[in-house]
Amino acid sequence: MNSIALTIDGRPVKAAPGTTVLEAAATLGINIPTLCYLKDVNELGSCRICMVDVKGARTLQAACVTPVAEGMEVATSTPRTLRARRTNLELILSDHPQECLTCIRNQNCELQALAEAMGLRESPYEGKMSCHPEDWSTPSLARNPAKCVLCRRCVSVCQKVQGVHAIQTMERGFDTVVAPAFHLPLGEVACVLCGQCSLVCPTGAIHERSQVEEVWAALADPGRHVVVQTAPATRVSLGEEFGMVPGSIVTGKLVAALRRLGFDRVFDTDFTADLTIMEEGYELIRRLKEGGALPLFTSCSPGWIKFVEHFYPKLLPNLSTCKSPQQMFGALAKTYYADKAGIPPDRVYVVSIMPCTAKKFEAVRPEMNVGGTRDVDAVLTTRELGRMLREAGVDFAALPEEDYDRPFGISTGAAAIFGATGGVMEAALRTAYEVVTGKALGNLNIETVRGLEGIKEVSIDLDGLTLKAAVAHGLGNARRLVELVARGETDYHFIEIMCCPGGCIGGGGQSIPTDAEIRQRRMDAIYTVDERMTIRKSHENPAVLTLYEEFLGEPLGLRSHELLHTHYQPRSLYPGRRESK
Amino acid sequence: MSQSACCQGAALSEILTDDQRNALDAIIAEHRNSPADLISVLHEAQELVGYLPQEVQVRVAEGLGVPISEVYGVVTFYSLFATRPRGKFKISLCNGTACYVRGAPRVLDRLERELGVKPGDTSADGLFSLDVVRCLGACGLGPVMTVNADVHARLKPDRLGGLLDGYRRTEGQ
Structure with missing residues (x-):
């Protein structure tokens, strides 16, 4: 590929054809300001903030959509470009409420940051x-x-x-x-x-939609026993809320921070992730042996569930009936745990720390309850927990590393990787292989299902049965895969879908910004968490085994059915229609 | 359009007659799963029904395989599409630069008062709908408006009452 030679601010630079002026400038350490631009997703040139002067061009050009050309001479910071950027920003601000101090994005707002960087001191346009x-x-x-x-x-x-x-x-x-x-x-x-x-x-x-106030109120209520669970992906992103580098593993500090806020017990969603592997794994084995809708789709991701309900209701029987780890946790906290701890179930208040906004919807689904009591009472995103901790003045970086409470704090590496695309599949395969074949899996790392490729495939030999599986993340990729399934063009047995790009580490409730590089760093961190765990297979989680012994009986048993499994409903694709076609 | 458009109800009321529905389905059938035909299908649908109620937009979205958000985005972007019933007489007042400087705002004022409507609306008796448009290409004759296919030039506010009465009379006959 021939590279294109141009100069930016008088400095020569070479770039591949198709590179934009914005990208070429970045290689020289020149960060042209942008607002609407979002790499690979939104490259429209609509906000006109990134204006640059291209010699010979009739007007200023938007750097984010101007491709480099041979011999091009670009000036980024001339009086003309600076004035244009400033005027364009002032015009945008002329129709923007000046409510920064009380805005949810105060100090984490790109518009605010631009106004600061450009030194705006007045709004001249009324x-x-x-x-x-x-x-x-x-x-x-x-x-x-x-x-x-x-x-x-x-x-x-x-x-x-x-x-x-x-x-x-x-x-x-x-x-x-x-x-x-x-x-x-x-x-x-x-x-x-x-x-x-x-x-x-x-x-x-x-x-x-913040639930911080509800959680403060619950914590302040002496009549409540407030337990908290933390999703796998939150331990590799919460640090970013406090300026730590993306991919920082803050599990121990997260636990300590939640104790400082006054939670009565700090538990881990990873525990019920392990439990999900048991229930879903046995569900898969049962469908394979006794018949049932195949492929079996994972059901951990509430955005994915709602997607199927709206767009592919015919595939509802293919969804695993397992509640998500969040909901399994809530159901057990108000039964098994409450009973063990001698606390009346109606006093137990369950809070989740999630990388996800759809989890808030999942928690209020009417079917997500046990005997009329909601499984989960409040869901905080990573961002909301960050805000709570800042409000409480917790010096996050200085916190010691603390351990989760027992028994719901005991988990495995298999549960940790639920936070990344391919993780549920990898965890399931680790268990399925050993349970079905009775043999130990040599290498626990199943690399083919890892990484940011949109759709991944794997097949594994289970004593004569070749289990064919696929993984997709981001609903665009999921739709491509589901279309193949709906047309009957695949022979997969098991499919993992995570709604968000990269899986939960890229969830809609995670720290802002979340971009491709940050997703990768969080993902790397998740696999490091896995490597560091003593136990890395869900079926070896001792607390899960005890739970089955003392309470549940067996996977897919009567109690599991009542507490850990659920059902779904078709939803309308068009306003006013009862359900989709 | 935007202020009152917010108030449209959520329920998808079925307001088409059976004949209209069959004719619409025939139009859609010719373009099934052809998202690129959206604008021409909407155009034909509006010719058929007179405007594009929610029911029509949903049927078009479903038939062509276009997301309903995109259908509505297109419908609200182009001023030729209407989401509410139009009057028997469709008034389009030009507010282009030439008409503007020659007094179109005063004409608009008077039209709003005479008809009791704002631009985008239809008079209570269903006779007149009022739209403000850009250049009609008769700048030398401004202010200009069209009523259906009739062009009215060099408008003066005081003569609008008589002009509208003329249309009312044709309706009465």
Whole structure:
């Protein structure tokens, strides 16, 4: 491939054809400011912040969409470009509420950061402000279009990455607004609540629906016994809320931090991840041996579940009936644990720390309860926990490493990797192989299901039966795989789907920013967590074995059926329709 | 359009007649699973029904395999598409630069008062709908408006009442 020679700010640089001026400048250490740009997802040049001067061009050019050309001479910081950027930013701010101090994205806002970097000291343009109602129709996400800068990142990620198309730019000109069809609230359209939009929003126009206040209230209530569970992916991202490098493993500090906040017991979702492997593994074996819908799809990811309910209701019988680890935890906390600890179940309040906004929706699904008591009472995203800890003045970096409480704090490496795409599959295969064949698996690392490839395949020999499996992450990839399955063109037995790109480490409730490099670092960290665990196979988790002995009996037994398994419902694809076609 | 569009109900009420529904399905059938045909299908559907109610948009989305959010995005982007019933007489007032400087805002003011509607709306009697458009290509004759296919030039606010009455009379006959 021939490289293209150009100069940027007088410095020569070579770049591959198709490289943008923005990318070429970055290789020289010149970071041209951007707002709407999101690498590989949203490259529209719509915000006009990244303007540069290209010699010979009639007007200033948007660096994010201008490809390099041979002999091109680019100037990035001339009086003309700086003035243009500033004017464009001032115009954007002229229709943006000046509420930074009380905004959920205060100090983590790209618009605010730009205004600071460009040294804006006044808003010279006064005029009409666009007026659109806020949308609090879902338990997971809230929209405030008044804060929208129309960068379209959310639209791009929802369409191109997730293939859900819940939102789109509506109307035109000054009336333009990003909204669901017919300006309906998000809760009334086919949105899966994955929150990828909230992860890429540069401002506070779409964000997680915070439950911090509810959790503070529960912690302050002496009548409550408040237990907390932490999802696998949160231990490799929470550090970012406190300026630590992406991929920092903060498991011990996370536990210590939760104790400082006053939780009565700090438990681990990893424990019920191990339990999920037992239940789902036996479900797979049963379907293979006794018949049942195949392929079996994993059911840990609530965004994926809602996606199937809206878009592929015919495949509902293929979903594992296992509740997600979050819900299994809640169900057991209010039965087995409450009983063991001698606490009335109605006093137990279960909080989850999740990388996920869809988990908030999952927790309030009416079927997610035991005898009328909700499994999980409040779900905090990684971002919300970060805020709580900052509010409480916890010096996170200085915290000691502490251990989870028992018995629900005991887990394995297999559970930790639930946080990354391919992890549930790898954990399941580690167990399935040993349970079915009775032989020990030599190398526990099943590399073919790891990594950020959109769709991965693996087959494993289980004493004569070749188990064929596939893995997809991000709903766009999931849809491609599901289409093949729906057309009957595959012979997979088992398929793992995680709703978000990269799996839960890239979840919609994770720290902002989350980009490809950060996802990779968190993923690497997850596998390090696995390597460091003494036990790395779910079926060897002693606490899980005890749980079966003392309480559940056997996988897929009567109690499991009652507490750990659930059902699904078709949902409408079109507003007003009862269910999809 | 945006303010009142928020108020559309969530329920997908079925308002098409059986004949309309059959005709619409025939149009859609010709373009089944052809997302690129969206605009022309919407156009034909509007010719058929007079406007594009939610029911029509959903049927088009389903038939062409286009997400409903995208259908609605297209419908609300192009001013030729209407999401509410149009009047028997469709008034398009030009507010392009030439018409603007020659007094289109005063004409608009008077039209709004005479008809009791805002741009994008239809009068209570169902006779007139009012839209503000950009250049109609008759800048030398501004302010200009069209009522269906009729062009009215050099408009003066005081003469609008009589002009509208003329249309009301044709309706009465």
